[in-house]
Amino acid sequence: MPVSRWQVLIYVKMRALFNAATRSNLNANMVPSSANASLKIACSSCNLREICLPVDLSVSEMTRLDELSTNKHRFASGDYLYRIGDQFKSLHAIRSGSFKTRVLQEDGREQVTGFLMAGEIIGLDAISTDLHTCEAVAMENSEVCELPFAKLEELSREIPSLQRHLHKIMSREIVRDQGIMLLLGSMRAEERLAAFLLNLSQRNAAHGLSATQLKLRMSRLEIGSYLGLKLETVSRAFSHFQDDGLLVVKARAIELLDLPRLRTLVGKS
Amino acid sequence: MPVSRWQVLIYVKMRALFNAATRSNLNANMVPSSANASLKIACSSCNLREICLPVDLSVSEMTRLDELSTNKHRFASGDYLYRIGDQFKSLHAIRSGSFKTRVLQEDGREQVTGFLMAGEIIGLDAISTDLHTCEAVAMENSEVCELPFAKLEELSREIPSLQRHLHKIMSREIVRDQGIMLLLGSMRAEERLAAFLLNLSQRNAAHGLSATQLKLRMSRLEIGSYLGLKLETVSRAFSHFQDDGLLVVKARAIELLDLPRLRTLVGKS
DNA sequence: CGTTATTTTGAGCTGTTTCAAGCGCCGTGG
DNA sequence: CCACGGCGCTTGAAACAGCTCAAAATAACG
Numbered sequence: 001m002p003v004s005r006w007q008v009l010i011y012v013k014m015r016a017l018f019n020a021a022t023r024s025n026l027n028a029n030m031v032p033s034s035a036n037a038s039l040k041i042a043c044s045s046c047n048l049r050e051i052c053l054p055v056d057l058s059v060s061e062m063t064r065l066d067e068l069s070t071n072k073h074r075f076a077s078g079d080y081l082y083r084i085g086d087q088f089k090s091l092h093a094i095r096s097g098s099f100k101t102r103v104l105q106e107d108g109r110e111q112v113t114g115f116l117m118a119g120e121i122i123g124l125d126a127i128s129t130d131l132h133t134c135e136a137v138a139m140e141n142s143e144v145c146e147l148p149f150a151k152l153e154e155l156s157r158e159i160p161s162l163q164r165h166l167h168k169i170m171s172r173e174i175v176r177d178q179g180i181m182l183l184l185g186s187m188r189a190e191e192r193l194a195a196f197l198l199n200l201s202q203r204n205a206a207h208g209l210s211a212t213q214l215k216l217r218m219s220r221l222e223i224g225s226y227l228g229l230k231l232e233t234v235s236r237a238f239s240h241f242q243d244d245g246l247l248v249v250k251a252r253a254i255e256l257l258d259l260p261r262l263r264t265l266v267g268k269s
Numbered sequence: 270m271p272v273s274r275w276q277v278l279i280y281v282k283m284r285a286l287f288n289a290a291t292r293s294n295l296n297a298n299m300v301p302s303s304a305n306a307s308l309k310i311a312c313s314s315c316n317l318r319e320i321c322l323p324v325d326l327s328v329s330e331m332t333r334l335d336e337l338s339t340n341k342h343r344f345a346s347g348d349y350l351y352r353i354g355d356q357f358k359s360l361h362a363i364r365s366g367s368f369k370t371r372v373l374q375e376d377g378r379e380q381v382t383g384f385l386m387a388g389e390i391i392g393l394d395a396i397s398t399d400l401h402t403c404e405a406v407a408m409e410n411s412e413v414c415e416l417p418f419a420k421l422e423e424l425s426r427e428i429p430s431l432q433r434h435l436h437k438i439m440s441r442e443i444v445r446d447q448g449i450m451l452l453l454g455s456m457r458a459e460e461r462l463a464a465f466l467l468n469l470s471q472r473n474a475a476h477g478l479s480a481t482q483l484k485l486r487m488s489r490l491e492i493g494s495y496l497g498l499k500l501e502t503v504s505r506a507f508s509h510f511q512d513d514g515l516l517v518v519k520a521r522a523i524e525l526l527d528l529p530r531l532r533t534l535v536g537k538s
Numbered sequence: 539c540g541t542t543a544t545t546t547t548g549a550g551c552t553g554t555t556t557c558a559a560g561c562g563c564c565g566t567g568g
Numbered sequence: 569c570c571a572c573g574g575c576g577c578t579t580g581a582a583a584c585a586g587c588t589c590a591a592a593a594t595a596a597c598g
């Protein structure tokens with residue numbers, strides 16, 4: 001059921017207020033958050049350094065990098081990190097939580113283009129025109145490091161390995177998108193879902209979490225949008241997988257029972 | 270219109286000369302048929318400058334840029350520019366002709382991810398891992414400028430506007446891919462084809478060519494792969510459009526009769 | 539604890555694919 | 569020169585995957 005933007009806004013505001021008041025830490029993989037405003041954790045001492053900016057920097061270069069990201073921001077579930085048409089100034093590194101990105105079309109059609117989690121860089125689409133071409137919404141209470149792009153470019157002119165890394169990040173996004181194009185263009189429903197789950201599993205593992213116990217942050221509707229399917233089809237595919245003993249579905253908690261068979265399903269040998 | 274009439278004329282003349290020159294092997298699995306006399310046209314005097322690298326450079330900067338692309342290569346129709354797994358060394362700017370890019374999966378499934386034409390940059394996927402993750406095949410006799418990436422990075426460290434432009438090119442590719450994801454994920458067959466044709470029309474026009482007379486360089490099978498459809502479906506959609514008076518199909522020569530109606534078809538207002 | 543959103547499941551429908559046949563064009567060889 | 573075979577394209581009919589509509593079950597939440 002489509003909800004108007006105003007409804008969303010009001011909802012979001014209320015949620016934000018509420019969350020600010022209670023500041024409960026429901027989130028399993030949320031980094032210990034020292035209660036207040038802007039956390040002053042430098043890149044050099046960030047526990048996501050290896051995932052986010054795994055650059056081999058000298059001490060002095062690392063010190064320079066610390067200048068880059070001074071501002072950190074918190075977002076409650078449902079908050080927009082940016083909207084379509086917003087002026088582009090900064091990339092953002094997700095410190096904790098997760099976001100979805102979404103593109104829209106004039107006629108109201110929409111498509112979720114990605115689910116991003118901690119350590120990943122968000123906002124690369126906007127470099128092209130200096131305006132955001134998609135929107136990013138927090139899927140849970142989240143925290144991001146602002147990376148002013150002008151400053152990032154300046155730094156990467158001075159630090160070749162940082163420059164190279166920035167290029168790799170952008171290229172990786174292109175490769176990722178091509179993978180999704182392959183999925184959307186040539187796989188059937190259950191293959192898509194299997195590929196999606198395996199991707200989540202892999203990224204979970206990369207963060208030191210379980211490869212088989214997944215806590216989905218997104219609804220069936222959002223999964224469907226991402227995979228080019230209707231939510232009922234997603235639900236049916238889940239049920240079918242469960243009947244086949246591939247996994248166990250408990251609402252948004254998924255336990256993968258047979259990774260090898262899931263892999264054969266998507267054709268990954 | 271960014272390209273003047275004489276530029277177009279020269280372009281066309283060169284195309285004619287070039288095509289006459291390389292009328293040899295149609296064999297698909299070939300190495301570049303370059304061998305001889307690479308054309309020594311500098312970026313600064315290239316008629317595609319506005320499309321390919323529309324950077325506002327000083328004279329001295331432009332001179333430096335000319336160092337970048339010394340090698341030009343020719344490819345016959347069907348030649349591979351690169352294959353999956355190839356070592357990455359250079360990006361390529363298409364000087365004339367066109368290429369398709371394609372990703373593969375272990376089980377043999379494949380997906381065309383793009384059709385690229387003159388002025389466009391190809392190979393951005395490989396920066397990520399230093400290995401090509403997709404393959405590029407010439408769709409006609411074509412010519413590319415090699416852009417050694419290490420050199421390009423070096424130059425872009427020295428010339429901020431070039432750096433920014435490189436970033437914009439990569440970002441534009443990300444935006445393009447997101448558009449295709451929207452298409453594949455949420456449009457029906459005829460909408461996809463209409464979007465595809467409008468995109469071709471627009472790019473044709475940007476090159477000073479007709480917005481309504483399209484000469485398709487790709488087969489129905491390739492269009493289908495790109496759009497996530499079977500070739501029969503593409504063919505049927507063409508026929509249906511023709512019956513509706515939207516266009517005229519003569520094999521690979523398409524004449525668009527009603528651009529506005531095509532646009533409403535894809536929901537672009 | 540009641541209300542609302544999300545998810546599951548069923549039944550029928552639709553758009554796309556699959557399978558199959560035929561057409562037109564072009565290069566090859568008789 | 570024409571006949572031939574190959575390839576790309578079109579078209580039809582039937583099958584099927586995924587969609588739509590509808591309703592019930594379950595989970596989330598104030």
